[in-house]
Amino acid sequence: MLELPNIPTLGLCSTLSSLAFFGVFACLWVGRRDETYFLHWAAGSLIYAAGVPSFNYLAHTPLQIGMLYGGLSASTLAVLTGVRRFDGRAPFRPWMLLPILASGLGYILPALAFSPDSAAPRIGGTFGSLLSMAIVGGALAFGRGSPPSRGRRIAGAALLAYIPGFLAAIAAEAVGGTATNMAALIPLVSDQVLLAVLNLGLIAMPGERAQAALREAALRDPLTGAWNRAGLAALAPRLLHSGTAVIALDVDHFKAINDRHGHAVGDRVLVAVAACAQAVVPEPEAGLVRLGGDEFVLLVSERSPAEARWLADEIRHAVARVDDLPARTISLGIAAVEPGETDFAAAIERADRSLYRAKAQGRDRAAA
Known part of the structure; x- marks a missing residue:
């Protein structure tokens, strides 16, 4: 037993x-x-x-x-x-x-x-x-x-x-x-x-x-908290699909801000730009990437061109409203991930071209 x-x-x-x-x-x-x-x-x-x-x-x-x-x-x-x-x-x-x-x-x-x-x-x-x-x-x-x-x-x-x-x-x-x-x-x-x-x-x-x-x-930029270039791939499972809006942005005349006010103030401007973009469209709905210097790209899931343009203007106005910083503006370029694309490179390149058009048109604006 x-x-x-x-x-x-x-x-x-x-x-x-x-x-x-x-x-x-x-x-x-x-x-x-x-x-x-x-x-x-x-x-x-x-x-x-x-x-x-x-x-x-x-x-x-x-x-x-x-x-x-x-x-x-x-x-x-x-x-x-x-x-x-x-x-x-x-x-x-x-x-x-x-x-x-x-x-x-x-x-x-x-x-x-x-x-x-x-x-x-x-x-x-x-x-x-x-x-x-x-x-x-x-x-x-x-x-x-x-x-x-x-x-x-x-x-x-x-x-x-x-x-x-x-x-x-x-x-x-x-x-x-x-x-x-x-x-x-x-x-x-x-x-x-x-x-x-x-x-x-x-x-x-x-x-x-x-x-x-x-x-x-x-995978993060230590200054702004945005994703860095290495972290861009981490956003792919969540945001790499057709229709994702890609908004490239940078600070107008950023070198002049650094030269006139010092790099510490320039860093504060970059932090403010990143904070404004992340406040307008927070994660996980979006991902903000700092490509280098004052260059950022914002990836936003499932936005039409009109919605992407509205978001770009919201970020531009939010950056201009930040107190206790030198006068600053940003320019933005808008594109989208196309069907069949396997990474963000082509969409970022298209958004970058749109950004240069915004610069050529007088800065402080968005172009698509």
């Missing part, structure tokens, strides 16, 4: 693993005090580490056990509050109390209605834990983060992978036939693999974000 694993031993393993990850998250926070999401994940690990042995040694009444079930759900919700803090959002929302209450009351009410020793309370508490796993796992695995993160997806998948075990535990408790507490056994068995996967996924998230920031920094 197959001998089932020992629940206290499995519980000890889960406790030690959670304590280890609590230490990791706490140490990471000590080194990076502004990254408070580590505190949320550390708190979740500590709550779980304290809750698992408490079922065996501290809980004796339905209220105490119900509170422990609620605590286990709270430890799962701490994963989500940490991720929300990681994303720069408010970590706690009032609805997060619902799965915690569902876990606690899911045990307490059946225990009072039937018997604390019956399967019904354990089924109710387990269902509340399942609900927490589904909510948090679904939010991580299928929600949108910035930047996209494999670590986030891995952590979400680990939480969702608990669900079949919870369903099996509920079914085993409902069927009965064994003296073993299957509502405790099966989740603890799942812990031995999934707890590490969950926490390693969370640990990977800050590193992934740092790598994404470095990759993007290499």
Whole structure:
């Protein structure tokens, strides 16, 4: 006959693993005090580490056990509050109390209605834990983060992978036939693999974000924040299609501004031009590229020639309205990506020719 694993031993393993990850998250926070999401994940690990042995040694009444079930759900919700803090959002929302209450009351009410020793309370508490796993796992695995993160997806998948075990535990408790507490056994068995996967996924998230920031920094102009020539290719998946408007622009008599007011003032003018263009049509609808010096090109998805002309005039007027800078104007040339083009080069060349026509016509205007 197959001998089932020992629940206290499995519980000890889960406790030690959670304590280890609590230490990791706490140490990471000590080194990076502004990254408070580590505190949320550390708190979740500590709550779980304290809750698992408490079922065996501290809980004796339905209220105490119900509170422990609620605590286990709270430890799962701490994963989500940490991720929300990681994303720069408010970590706690009032609805997060619902799965915690569902876990606690899911045990307490059946225990009072039937018997604390019956399967019904354990089924109710387990269902509340399942609900927490589904909510948090679904939010991580299928929600949108910035930047996209494999670590986030891995952590979400680990939480969702608990669900079949919870369903099996509920079914085993409902069927009965064994003296073993299957509502405790099966989740603890799942812990031995999934707890590490969950926490390693969370640990990977800050590193992934740092790598994404470095990759993007290499593709951005450090002065204006616009894409550089190397970053132009990064815009292709989003903007390289027929009908994308291509607006070339530069500052009229920019060398004279530098010569008369100094390069620091010239840099401020470039920053203002980029800010105005990005304000008129922000990402991801558009992409602003600094080609070099005072030369920019703005790529705007799905704009008719008339709409592109209107946008060009809006940018020109916005640049002229900027205060605390020397008088400045810009000229713009308008073109579009044609069907069958595999890069932006030809469209930029056409927009550049239009820009020179605008210069020849007297500057401070747009030409197409």
